[in-house]
Amino acid sequence: MAYVPHLEVASKKYRPSPIRLLFIAEAPPALESGRFFYLSSLTTGDTLFLEMMKVLYPMDTGFVEQEEAQRTGFHAKSVRQRKGELLEKFRRDGFYLIDASEQPMPDDADTATKRQLMGLALPALRKKVRELSGDKDVPVILIGGVTYSVCAAALRADGAHVLNEEMIDHPARGGQKRFRQKLHTVIRKFSIKTSDGYL
Numbered sequence: 001m002a003y004v005p006h007l008e009v010a011s012k013k014y015r016p017s018p019i020r021l022l023f024i025a026e027a028p029p030a031l032e033s034g035r036f037f038y039l040s041s042l043t044t045g046d047t048l049f050l051e052m053m054k055v056l057y058p059m060d061t062g063f064v065e066q067e068e069a070q071r072t073g074f075h076a077k078s079v080r081q082r083k084g085e086l087l088e089k090f091r092r093d094g095f096y097l098i099d100a101s102e103q104p105m106p107d108d109a110d111t112a113t114k115r116q117l118m119g120l121a122l123p124a125l126r127k128k129v130r131e132l133s134g135d136k137d138v139p140v141i142l143i144g145g146v147t148y149s150v151c152a153a154a155l156r157a158d159g160a161h162v163l164n165e166e167m168i169d170h171p172a173r174g175g176q177k178r179f180r181q182k183l184h185t186v187i188r189k190f191s192i193k194t195s196d197g198y199l
Contacts, residue, residue: 003102004031010038011098014087019138020094021192022129023052024151026114026144026170027101037097040084048097048143051171053079053086055183056095057196060086065180093194096132100125100147111146118150125151126158139163141186143179144170163190 002008007028025048029035035045042049054063054074063074079086101121105114132138139161142148148167156162168182169175186192 003028003099007036007038007102010036010040014038014091014096016091016094016096018094018134018136019096019132021096022132022138022140023095023097024125024129024140024142024147025097025099026118026147027099027103027105030104030107038087040087042080042083044080046080046083047172047176048170049083049087050076050079051176051179052090052097052183055180055187056093056194057086057089059196060089065184089195098125098128098132100142100151114146115150118146122150122154126154129155129160130158133160137161139190139192141168141183143168143183 003011025037028037029045035042037046037049039046053061058064061074061079101118102124103117103121105117109117129140140155141163142152142155145167147170148164152162164182164186166182168186169178171179
């Protein structure tokens with residue numbers, strides 16, 4: 001199954017060519033929430049976007065990983081107001097984010113249910129990753145515990161270069177700091193450069 005049409009349009013708008021690094025998260029939020037990584041008009045409740053920008057573009061966002069009271073130069077509202085601009089920068093850098101399941105998870109889904117649903121979506125994901133990669137070795141970063149546990153081995157078996165060797169917490173579930181730390185570690189380990197001039 002594919003994204004609903006308006007989410008598919010938003011996602012394709014920011015698809016780079018070529019893709020230099022592919023992020024795979026769990027699933028889009030519930031449709032009635034109105035939230036989605038690539039909806040540039042969204043200025044609230046976009047935790048994954050906000051935390052991703054902090055890691056990849058600390059200079060541009062003014063984010064410094066310190067104690068909350070010591071942060072200077074970072075204002076979430078300002079970053080969210082520049083969402084379209086930052087998504088375009090994300091695209092120009094060759095970064096692309098997709099979801100392992102293009103359909104939202106049920107609100108009451110526990111981990112076992114999510115694993116089952118993601119397992120059902122896995123064949124379509126494997127096909128999509130092959131299509132997006134083409135004949136290139138596009139590195140992959142998996143976001144979220146369920147995403148990593150269900151998808152990592154299967155994608156590696158297909159020859160995908162999954163960079164993270166452990167799960168990276170999804171920031172929308174209270175794991176913002178762990179998400180930033182783990183993603184930053186992978187970014188540094190593989191010397192992934194961004195237009196921020198940052199490794």
